[in-house]
Amino acid sequence: MYVCSCFGITEQQVRDHADTGACTPRQIASACKAGTDCGNCVRRIQALLGRGACPRRELIENGASEPLGGVSEPLAAAAGAVEPVALSEAA
Secondary structure, eight states: OETTTTEEEEHHHHHHHHTTOOOOOHHHHHHOOOSSSOOHHHHHHHHHHOOOOOOOHHHHTOOOOOOOTTTOOHHHHHHHHOOOOOOHHHO
């Protein structure tokens, strides 16, 4: 079923974007433009997103800062990324 008729975005597309980390209507809008024209779909997007588990949202609610445009360190560590090395350890 279509959520955003302005851009032809379906419920499944919103769920797919949510599965890849878009936790808010604004993040969904950044991913696919849904909600940026007439705005009639924003409440439906909010309903689809609900308050389910979202690693990004949980980190923010717990006070962790998130670098702009990047993955936060806790998420990177959970994904198996290399831990940052302190300058004193690098020498």
